[in-house]
Amino acid sequence: MRRRLAKAASALVTAVLLTAGGALLTTAPAQAEPTKQTQVQAGVWVNYKNYATYEACRQQGREMLNGGVVIDYECNWDSPFWLLRVRIE
Incomplete structure (x- = not known):
């Protein structure tokens, strides 16, 4: 049992x-x-284009951001140029 x-x-x-x-x-x-x-919602960072000056890089990034083309941007030194990286959805 x-x-x-x-x-x-x-x-x-x-x-x-x-x-x-x-x-x-x-x-x-x-x-x-x-x-x-x-x-997925955070977006994807893409290397966009090189610029000779930091200001030119920032100007292009601002234009793309204000135009709604991208959701964020950053300019990084990528010798001998400034690399514009953009975040897209």
Whole structure:
């Protein structure tokens, strides 16, 4: 009788653990999904064009930003020029 009770209890514990493990596995992809959406919404940085001066680079970046062509820009020194990087959706 004790063996039957022990076997039944063991089966019950195993079933509970498997169910809990399955629940964790099914919720894991749902939790990872918002991270992917955030990365997509953040946009993609693209190297656009080189400029001889920092001011020319900033001017072009501002024009593209104000025109709604890009969502952000930055000018970085890329010897011997300034590289305009833009972020697009």
